Amino acid sequence: MSKLWQARFFTTVNHLRELPNTTVPEIAFAGRSNAGKSTSINILCNQKGLAFASKTPGRTQHINFFSIGGAHVAMHRKDPTKVDEIQAMLVDLPGYGYAEVSGNTKLYWQRLLGDYVQQREQLAALVLIMDSRRPFTDLDIQMLEWFAPTGKPIHCILTKVDKLTRSEATTVLRQAQAKLDSYVDEDGEGFPFTVQLFSALKRVGLEEATAKIVELAGLAEDDAAAQAERIDTPDEESDDASED
Numbered sequence: 388m389s390k391l392w393q394a395r396f397f398t399t400v401n402h403l404r405e406l407p408n409t410t411v412p413e414i415a416f417a418g419r420s421n422a423g424k425s426t427s428i429n430i431l432c433n434q435k436g437l438a439f440a441s442k443t444p445g446r447t448q449h450i451n452f453f454s455i456g457g458a459h460v461a462m463h464r465k466d467p468t469k470v471d472e473i474q475a476m477l478v479d480l481p482g483y484g485y486a487e488v489s490g491n492t493k494l495y496w497q498r499l500l501g502d503y504v505q506q507r508e509q510l511a512a513l514v515l516i517m518d519s520r521r522p523f524t525d526l527d528i529q530m531l532e533w534f535a536p537t538g539k540p541i542h543c544i545l546t547k548v549d550k551l552t553r554s555e556a557t558t559v560l561r562q563a564q565a566k567l568d569s570y571v572d573e574d575g576e577g578f579p580f581t582v583q584l585f586s587a588l589k590r591v592g593l594e595e596a597t598a599k600i601v602e603l604a605g606l607a608e609d610d611a612a613a614q615a616e617r618i619d620t621p622d623e624e625s626d627d628a629s630e631d
């Protein structure tokens with residue numbers, strides 16, 4: 388059972404000033420409207436109705452936070468003792484590039500998204516969800532370039548691969564990898580960008596995505612630490628246990 392399965396709805400945010408004052412790592416899911424962000428969150432968390440997925444593009448219009456750890460947090464949100472138990476947050480961002488929203492609304496959301504990804508200290512990594520049939524649209528690139536200067540990781544998920552043949556999928560993955568490798572900073576250093584294929588429908592790449600997100604959210608160490616505690620490992624065995 389993956390840690391992500393514990394996810395619960397935490398809060399919805401419409402303005403930056405409403406962002407929760409939690410300090411745990413956040414993993415945000417960004418991507419074009421209809422790319423499959425909400426569906427991916429549901430599959431990763433093994434809960435059908437957690438994030439609201441829809442056939443209608445532009446469905447997720449607020450920033451939705453899902454907490455991991457901390458029993459019944461949704462009900463005890465105001466109770467700091469419960470909030471303390473939260474270990475990480477998954478964040479479902481509104482999709483961009485949705486043609487039907489008016490210019491002003493679009494600008495408002497674009498700015499909110501930009502500010503959130505560039506300024507949110509708690510944000511540990513970005514998961515960039517892209518339709519494998521048309522990855523790296525202009526707005527995806529903009530998102531990538533907004534976030535790259537933070538030096539934090541971006542994990543690209545090329546979803547809906549069930550719509551591609553095996554050889555198409557292989558090509559798409561190779562091209563995406565090359566695209567990400569082409570980003571270098573002023574010193575010629577690459578960025579911590581990774582990419583994988585995924586299908587929520589066929590559950591392709593589910594294990595890989597889970598492991599990656601658990602790692603990025605800092606939940607992997609927690610798991611290892613909890614396990615060590617349970618087994619009560621003597622000191623001399625924990626060669627790589629780096630806590631002071």
Ligand SMILES: Nc1nc2c(ncn2[C@@H]2O[C@H](COP(=O)(O)OP(=O)(O)OP(=O)(O)O)[C@@H](O)[C@H]2O)c(=O)[nH]1
Pocket residue numbers: 418419420421422423424425426427439440441442443444445446447448480481482483546547548549550585586587588589
């Ligand atoms: N074939 C296929 N369809 C998928 C997959 N993942 C999502 N979809 C479909 O894509 C549509 C959009 O999915 P959502 O998860 O709502 O997309 P979103 O990125 O959250 O969209 P917004 O909330 O508008 O930003 C839905 O009809 C999903 O059923 C997949 O892996 N394969």
Ligand SMILES: [Mg+2]
Pocket residue numbers: 424425426439440441446447479482
């Ligand atoms: Mg959505």
